[in-house]
Amino acid sequence: xxxxxxxxxxxxxxxxxxxxxxxxxxxxxxxxxxxxxxxxxxxxxxxxxxxxxxxxxxxxxxxxxxxxxx
Numbered sequence: 001x002x003x004x005x006x007x008x009x010x011x012x013x014x015x016x017x018x019x020x021x022x023x024x025x026x027x028x029x030x031x032x033x034x035x036x037x038x039x040x041x042x043x044x045x046x047x048x049x050x051x052x053x054x055x056x057x058x059x060x061x062x063x064x065x066x067x068x069x070x
Contacts (some may be wrong), residue, residue: 028036
């Protein structure tokens, strides 16, 4: 069984196939990369503000329910 597996493994053919597949890839332009990066930073900022506000609301609710803040 090991001999059959070794017969199927051909490193040179594998590298040729990898190279042919990478030629099919559409790489983003510098502009597209910058726009996408900017969008990620904006979404991270929006998400951080949302979770900050959600955390404060939950903190106030728990404090009110437990009567800690009196």
